[in-house]
Amino acid sequence: MARANDEVAALFQEYADLISITGGDAFRARVYEKAARAIGGHHADVSTLDLKGLQEIPGVGKSTAEKIVEYLGTGSVAAVEKLRAKIPAGVRRLTAIPSLGPKKALVLYQELGISSVDELADAIHEQKLRDLKGFGPRTEEKLLHGIDLLRSAGDRVLVDVAADLAESVVDALSEASGVLRCAYAGSLRRGRETIGDIDVLVAARTPGPVMKAFTELPYVTEVIAHGDKKTSVRTDRGLNVDLRVVPKDSWGAALLYFTGSKAHNIRIRERAVHQKLKLSEYGLFDTETGERIVSCTEEDVYARLGLPWIAPPLREDRGEIEAGLEGTLPELVTEADLRGDLHTHTDLTDGLASLEDMVAAAAGRGYAYYAITDHAPDLSMQRMTKERMLAQRAQVRELRPPRGMRLLHGVELNIGPEGGVDWPDDFLADFDVCVASIHSHFDQSRDALTRRLVRACENPCVNVIGHPTTRLIGRRSGIDADLDEVFAACARTGTALEINAHPDRLDLNDEHILRAKRHGVRFAVDSHAHAVPHLAHMRYGVATAQRGWLTKDDVINTWTLTRLRRFLRKGRA
Incomplete structure (x- = not known):
């Protein structure tokens, strides 16, 4: 089940939202937001820590620690319950709508009595928001898009x-x-x-x-x-x-049947019918005699239908049946194939753990190499400078990680509105790996966003495009760029595309991966870890890569360090 850390983090994020919604002190709200992030990313289970141990978590003071103890002991926190009583539950639900923050949610509640997503949608269609300060036609358009995004997620x-x-x-x-x-x-x-x-x-x-x-x-x-x-x-x-x-002897047929997808199962049953067989969750049967032929394992069922076993991530009726018949199913990349992680952060910028802790955790995962890629200065809130980055590089070079793991000093660059990045080529040339990502100006035109990404690919120092579409699942749609043009640019310039393994991103998604692979693109499956527990997110990135039919040869961080370094030189001398 969910770690106690995750439960407490969710509670404190709710508390921060409630403070903002009720017009409370903004600084206090930020304190609990930061505490939520720190607790969620802390490596130790908070339920095992005493008051003193809790206060050793960065961003957790005595008052916050006492609330954690209160929650773990009683299942609730009085201060949170007090604020919950002031605001209908639906008002906080409004803040889940992309582009609608706590302050605007409060205005909607106070001025129009809106306390649910449906009420907000009705009010927009009736043009009731236009007389409110800060709510114009453009805001209405964004809110409707956000509502559609929220509804599309449903109960998933x-x-x-x-x-x-x-x-x-x-x-x-x-x-x-x-x-x-x-x-x-x-x-x-x-x-x-x-x-x-x-x-x-x-x-x-x-x-x-x-x-x-x-x-x-x-x-x-x-x-x-x-x-x-x-x-x-x-x-x-x-x-x-x-x-x-x-029953035990129906296991294979049942596992195949209930794994799906529906479209894949239809194709499998069609093959059975053509062979005068019937497939159900109990087995593969002869339609004339009713005799059960095979059922114990999925391999048995597939084999009787003239197919090799098909890995579950491929079972979407996207050509896997044909590939199975032709003997061209890919040998999918696995988590065990990964030799390293090329996009991670420390507490030098927006991470929650020290360099030493992140490196030790990465070594514990058995990696052959590991990259630290803290943010460059264009994200001003990170307060990065050349001096701080060079000081980190010296620290990286001095570290001697266990198990012979090699450390790579990298950076996550910001792709600016025109496609430029934070530092000039002469400074970037000394990094081991450069990830470049879009962090703002998501609403540019399709042509502008496409040019922006293509220009980043053409930068001789940019090795990986991080979270390429910028989406946040259920919270922010991906940018509107001509991705096929971007994919072609990546293949032409030798720039990898990231499969960001964080569960709220999984960016690129499986359909984009399939398209990009047809262009000849290489990929990097990265954790985008901001804390030690995030390193384990790799499993979700690998599952997404598998759904995109990738082999380990497609993924640069399955390669040996020697081969990876050749790729990262990107044609430079």
């Missing part, structure tokens, strides 16, 4: 939230009486970026004990349906979980 959650819950369920049920096998299936097994509900499959001798154990899990808040074959529950994480129990 980010993949890391779903994975955390699914793995807890699987771990718990694997210990239940009579359980022989247990795994999650569905869109989560296929590595989708957002998840609507979780499908868990169990092979058991009898369903009763496992169904009972399932309904008694501590995070189950409601039993929606209860049966011998399927039980559905609602959880306190905002996700429904469906449990299906099958």
